[in-house]
Amino acid sequence: MRIKVINPNTTESMTRTIAAAARAAAAPGTEILAATASTGPVSIEGHYDEAISVIGLLEAIREGEQQGCDGYVIACFGDPGLLAAREMTRAPVLGIAEAAMHAASFVATGFSVVTTLGRTRIIAEHLVHAYGMGRHCRRVRATELAVLELDDPASDARRKIVNECRRALDEDGSGAIVLGCGGMADLARELTAELGVPVIDGVGVAVKFIEALAGLGIGTSKRGDFAPPLPKFYTGRLSDMAFQAPGKPSAP
Amino acid sequence: MRIKVINPNTTESMTRTIAAAARAAAAPGTEILAATASTGPVSIEGHYDEAISVIGLLEAIREGEQQGCDGYVIACFGDPGLLAAREMTRAPVLGIAEAAMHAASFVATGFSVVTTLGRTRIIAEHLVHAYGMGRHCRRVRATELAVLELDDPASDARRKIVNECRRALDEDGSGAIVLGCGGMADLARELTAELGVPVIDGVGVAVKFIEALAGLGIGTSKRGDFAPPLPKFYTGRLSDMAFQAPGKPSAP
Amino acid sequence: MRIKVINPNTTESMTRTIAAAARAAAAPGTEILAATASTGPVSIEGHYDEAISVIGLLEAIREGEQQGCDGYVIACFGDPGLLAAREMTRAPVLGIAEAAMHAASFVATGFSVVTTLGRTRIIAEHLVHAYGMGRHCRRVRATELAVLELDDPASDARRKIVNECRRALDEDGSGAIVLGCGGMADLARELTAELGVPVIDGVGVAVKFIEALAGLGIGTSKRGDFAPPLPKFYTGRLSDMAFQAPGKPSAP
Amino acid sequence: MRIKVINPNTTESMTRTIAAAARAAAAPGTEILAATASTGPVSIEGHYDEAISVIGLLEAIREGEQQGCDGYVIACFGDPGLLAAREMTRAPVLGIAEAAMHAASFVATGFSVVTTLGRTRIIAEHLVHAYGMGRHCRRVRATELAVLELDDPASDARRKIVNECRRALDEDGSGAIVLGCGGMADLARELTAELGVPVIDGVGVAVKFIEALAGLGIGTSKRGDFAPPLPKFYTGRLSDMAFQAPGKPSAP
Amino acid sequence: MRIKVINPNTTESMTRTIAAAARAAAAPGTEILAATASTGPVSIEGHYDEAISVIGLLEAIREGEQQGCDGYVIACFGDPGLLAAREMTRAPVLGIAEAAMHAASFVATGFSVVTTLGRTRIIAEHLVHAYGMGRHCRRVRATELAVLELDDPASDARRKIVNECRRALDEDGSGAIVLGCGGMADLARELTAELGVPVIDGVGVAVKFIEALAGLGIGTSKRGDFAPPLPKFYTGRLSDMAFQAPGKPSAP
């Protein structure tokens, strides 16, 4: 099985962190293709960054279709472009926030999200509602770390994350923690051991859930709003983004 | 006052329909700048089209900031890129679905949305929940018209729309209709007269609500998640999208 | 255009504050008729006061219909009698809480309400749910000021309001403030300047939104529950309240 | 124990129907005082009627306080003035919609409301949400009967109500019926026998629930928003409505 | 009238506390049969305890049917087995959490639950949502008392409960308190007097509400999911639990 894990930002070092977590999680027969968006922001820290990052994400999905991928992971905690990506393929596509939140709901009645900048909390909160996690998610907490600080060994990121996790356990009544950024992927197992509760990284969970779905022959529905994009012209610099179904030209 | 009304798809004839509705609504002192996305799909009929249309939309916002616009209208019923656009400016930004639904809630306890393709119903339904309209929106109905049929005088669009409106009034218990596509903008007044209930076009409402907010000195908040995008590098073909605050370079 | 702004309490000085805010907001061609309820409580600080204030409010709507008004603003933050008023007219009717909350949702993903007595918080909370603002309204805060203190230059009202606003911004994660009383209407622009976020007064917003709707030919639906009250006898001291459609007697 | 059952409309014959249902339900030691509003509409069939009926209702509560009542029932399915009434007394106050819906939720996982005019459905729907009955109430159905037809032996009311009940049981998956008008109070027991499911009249239930609460020493809370109305002047023709706490004058 | 009040745990002393509260509440003609589960945990402090306690509860319902009971009270704040019990009988069945929460919603716009161990809070929160009390219940608070400490005169239970109640009134904006454990039943009247707000015990309320429903001829619906369990074999040690409708054998 071949799973493409896509980093929607353009920072290669973060892709490496994400890829390592993906490979550590993957089953022996699963090949992980790690992709970095070819264009867009170096980090995603708000609605604007997120909106633009979708182009690089969708390009990577398209490439993955040519590469015969069996599933896709969107490795940014805002799950950008998730529904658009699902139109493009019959393979399952999961976002890491989606995967992590669902996994947390399987092992605890309440969880807290620990994420990066305060201004991104609303994005996580919107996803909580989109995924029906309103009763399970006790709180979305921000460490005020910039996304690129996570990858910087000189930063104090680990300590800040652990402290926010401890506050979450003490104050929120949560039984599990969801790590709120793809860049935190490597921390899951050690924080689980340190804090004594499940600390969940969405990259690993998404890879495993994709393996699960693909293994059962469950793919993205092609009926209704996830049917392939209708054939039509795209103009201008993004004209190449006109969707091309396998074997068919894009223009009507 | 200068308001930019943006068509996120790349079809000029649709921009003309939208612009006409905008100008018909605008106050005497309001200048309407009508913009067509410079790149992207010729029509927006799903998640994929919508995601890519955001680039052209944000470019138009950027240009509008240079043009000293006092407000922006996103003239596609999916309100694509709404939150991203709000990060870019201090001026108010409204989507036409947002405007139309709020206006409908001011004049009826229940309304129905009449839109284009069935596969886009879910997009409208997501907005209903995002805008808190779950109690007011009785139903989202699809005519199964393609977006570009609306602009085609040879099509049967008007008749199909009227029939769906009548079914909505009879079956849904609604007191008002929300027209679910920017391309229907020119139908509002005549359908209101024909059906005897408010039939609401979001283009006109958005223009008037922008005039209202700007006239009161109410602009998009710059605190929290609508603060300007943080300065950072963008790479690749969309590197020019790196946000540039007025007078400041984009890279840190 | 003629808009009637109604103060449902019987305190003339408060009507003057409200009228000044309304006139400051109104477009050049808009005439503001300011009305004070002819009967009822001198201030509205609970469910009981509010229930009784509705009579004076509906009388003012009735008078406004005879005066050919094009729209109505209910200038009390509980929006008393809103749905009853909508049955009486084809003109749009807005409450100031409704207007302010919707405007806040246009410019911020989260807002806090700052209102008067703690015992009135529940009224604002009920409106939050009625208007679908549950996701946008972060908190309803009380200053414990009596309504009539707002109009008293000797009181400490302004300082208490500003302090509560600051706490809201610090603690609630809100990007905007909604002023929770008609008597605070004059503070909006100066507090916006002082605090650096939109501080929204519903009186001004309601006037502008009425101008918007009326300008588009959008009036209150007359189908369903906003249809005129059915003709019937009313008895006793309020017998004059039997609804009289223009040109028709009230009794069947 | 003395319970006042108040008909907020001014039609004595309806008060008799309500009073009969109340007395049939009451325990041997319970005295039922039946009151008809002294002023207002002869029937309540919309928001407008309801708003004005509250005055007569509150007058009856006031009189009941002088009469030493131990509890109050608001016998109109819109439960008008419920929260205002609760400020006035330490005795429990129940609305018949409130009582009936809660009772239905005790005996079935789903119930349907069968009420009078279609235009009143929204009032019942608002109460469903106010009382948290969104999961239990399957549907609100209208017979299109006018309220005063219920009391008219020559009308076809009974047959229409039974037919709507049958449709509800067949189509809604409900296990119980809530009768949606005080004027239907006399039908509960016979329809229960005829249809084989609980058919619930809120008048009888409210009387029994009042007996229950009063018997346990549970009264309306006087802390927070149900504390007595603050002392203040009321002006104009309703000046007498200024709340007078027992033994205290109303003006400050 | 004969009402069976069932203690789903196997501690007789707690049954005595519950029975005393039930008898103090009951009307003169009501006989209270107090039953203790014949098997299961000595106290219920979590999901596991609760699940197993249901067997003893259902046995007691079965016995009650043979005893001609007119109603049943499940006297554990988790309301275990409520829906299963309702299948077994035509008599009304109420849980004490259900009864207490509904009663609180009749006398205050907001209430707080004060319960035992922190780990049981989630059970109360689930019931809040099941009963539609999400808007009324301000908070579920835990005293961290073990259930069996309540019955121990040497413990500090009363003081801890009172202190948590005071915190609830100060911090939650609640107008009433719901006692979150059957073992607190004897505290209701004295805490009401001491704190000056309704402090509600579900045992007494449930008894009175059963009297109310039974007195009106309102019983558990037998249509749909509360119809008697379908006849079928049960095997193993619980084979005797196969439901036997009065006069019919259990196996098909």
Add this chain to the structure above:
Amino acid sequence: MRIKVINPNTTESMTRTIAAAARAAAAPGTEILAATASTGPVSIEGHYDEAISVIGLLEAIREGEQQGCDGYVIACFGDPGLLAAREMTRAPVLGIAEAAMHAASFVATGFSVVTTLGRTRIIAEHLVHAYGMGRHCRRVRATELAVLELDDPASDARRKIVNECRRALDEDGSGAIVLGCGGMADLARELTAELGVPVIDGVGVAVKFIEALAGLGIGTSKRGDFAPPLPKFYTGRLSDMAFQAPGKPSAP
């Protein structure tokens, strides 16, 4: 890895169907232990059956702990005893309704559940709300098949199920189907092929999701309400159900 799949009813033939689906889904290194409840109903078709089935389920979990299982699947669409089971183990526990609904939400924006008897629809609806699937689940449909008909080759079960699925796709706007009974487990792949949309069996999904979680070292949280049951005595015939933590006696 060793996963125990538990049939909470006592019908061995159904366990075989479930086990076959589980083994077909399991990875090569996964051993499936299939267990049938030792006591309880032969089929689960309502609240009563479900409540009693929990005992056999919890016994099987206990046995599984002694067998060193790495995960558990509760193979009944009501997910009975789920939270109780999670207290007993550090291994992940999933219900088949939970697993299937989450999987469906990963591949479609809307799904319909097709289940057995109409009286069980409410159980599925309660789970929809418990799992936050209110926006995704379009409808719960019943075929009116008895659970044991599914296993009977002479019955018309397959045809009835397919027809209900087709109606769901046509009428509900769903993109996927969730099979609403463990006994339908063998139909998933063939119906997916026949209907052209994902038709999801929770048995296979639960097995794969358990493999996923266990493979990542994510187990049931032991903090808060999923901590092991507190040590205490259990009396009567179920005294053996007193929870015994590995290596510790059960009584305090």
